Amino acid sequence: xxRAAARYNNHRFPTEIIAxxxxxxxxxxxxxxxxxxxxxERGIVVSYETxxxxxxxxxxxxxxxxxxxxxxxxxxxxxxxxxxxxxxxRRWLWRAVDxxxxxxxxxxxxxxxxxxxxxxxxxxxxxxxxxxxxxxTDRLRSYGAAxxxxxxxxxxRSHKGLNxxxxxxxxxxxKRERMRQGFRSIGSLQHFVSVFSALRNLFVPACTxxxxxxxxxxxxxxxxxxxxxxxITA
Numbered sequence: 001x002x003r004a005a006a007r008y009n010n011h012r013f014p015t016e017i018i019a020x021x022x023x024x025x026x027x028x029x030x031x032x033x034x035x036x037x038x039x040x041e042r043g044i045v046v047s048y049e050t051x052x053x054x055x056x057x058x059x060x061x062x063x064x065x066x067x068x069x070x071x072x073x074x075x076x077x078x079x080x081x082x083x084x085x086x087x088x089x090r091r092w093l094w095r096a097v098d099x100x101x102x103x104x105x106x107x108x109x110x111x112x113x114x115x116x117x118x119x120x121x122x123x124x125x126x127x128x129x130x131x132x133x134x135x136x137t138d139r140l141r142s143y144g145a146a147x148x149x150x151x152x153x154x155x156x157r158s159h160k161g162l163n164x165x166x167x168x169x170x171x172x173x174x175k176r177e178r179m180r181q182g183f184r185s186i187g188s189l190q191h192f193v194s195v196f197s198a199l200r201n202l203f204v205p206a207c208t209x210x211x212x213x214x215x216x217x218x219x220x221x222x223x224x225x226x227x228x229x230x231x232i233t234a
Contacts, residue, residue, distance in 0.1 A: 017044055019230035021051045022059055026195050027203060029179050058230075060191065063198035065229035069102050071128040077104065078136040079120065079143060080166035081112060082173075086183050093193065094120045097169045100206035103197040104128065108190045117146035125150065136166070172200060202226065 011018065017039070024035045032048035039046055076099040081092045092112045096104040105124050109116040117140075125131065134155045137143040147156050176196060183189040202225060205218045 013044075013046065015230065016232055017046075018054050018058065019062070019227070019232055021046070022055050022062065022230075023199070023226060025051060025055055026059060026192075026199050029175050031179055055195070056191065059195035062226075062229050063195045066198050066202050066225065069098070069201070071130050073130060073133060075099065075128075075132040076134045076136060077124070077132040078166035078169075079117075080138060080170070081116075081140070082170045084108070084177070084183065084189060086186060086189065091186060091189070092116065093173070093189065095166065095169055096120060096124050097166055098132075099165065101165055101169060101204075102201050102206065103169060106190075106193045106197060108186045108193075110186075112140070112142065114142040114145040114149075117142040118149055121146050121150040172196075199226075 021035055021039060024030055024038060025032065030038075032051050035051050036046065036048040039051075077096050078099075079094070079096050081094045084091050084093050092109050093106060094109060094116060095106045098104055105120065105127055107120055107123060109119065131151045131154050134157060135143070135147060135151075136157050136159075138160050139158055144156060144158060147154060173193065173196070176192075177183070180192075183192070203219060203222045205215055207214070210218070
């Protein structure tokens with residue numbers, strides 16, 4: 001089903017500027033102030049607060065329009081959770097990736113237990129539409145208990161050394177967390193990771209030994225898809 005084009009009603013700035021500002025903020029480790037300064041260098045006078053509002057309003061819409069990687073019966077789902085401090089309280093960001101490091105889903109929760117793991121798996125099954133070939137986790141027992149309730153027939157491997165793919169997926173997020181100096185609410189964290197991971201999925205190639213020309217072509221294709229998602233026709 002084709003989505004309707006993004007709407008930019010009541011904005012004095014062109015679509016290209018709004019989309020470019022959102023792209024800069026979520027794609028690169030930049031603060032809102034950095035994006036404001038980069039636009040100013042191009043003669044575009046806009047406040048960082050306006051850029052923040054653009055990201056809040058249009059970021060999720062752009063992310064939904066980006067084409068997702070189709071699921072496969074041979075997919076492997078590495079799962080992991082990482083602690084995030086929000087206003088001095090520990091919260092948990094649960095993340096699922098596939099064998100190529102493509103982020104399948106993320107959800108912020110207050111607990112690190114079976115109920116939280118089950119919620120992640122339930123969301124995954126609904127979003128992917130099928131079960132994976134294998135699920136890989138660390139030794140947290142909540143994963144095994146949740147798997148038996150949600151997808152009992154799926155193979156489950158639980159070992160610290162096997163879960164590097166999921167653990168490595170936290171590294172880009174940690175860099176952005178430091179740049180932002182943390183998050184103020186669960187909602188702001190959930191909003192940020194949904195857009196941030198969608199752009200990483202689009203722009204970062206899955207292969208680790210790509211040639212320079214392959215990486216360049218991948219980026220050109222990603223830019224074209226990003227512009228289409230943002231409704232930029234020129």
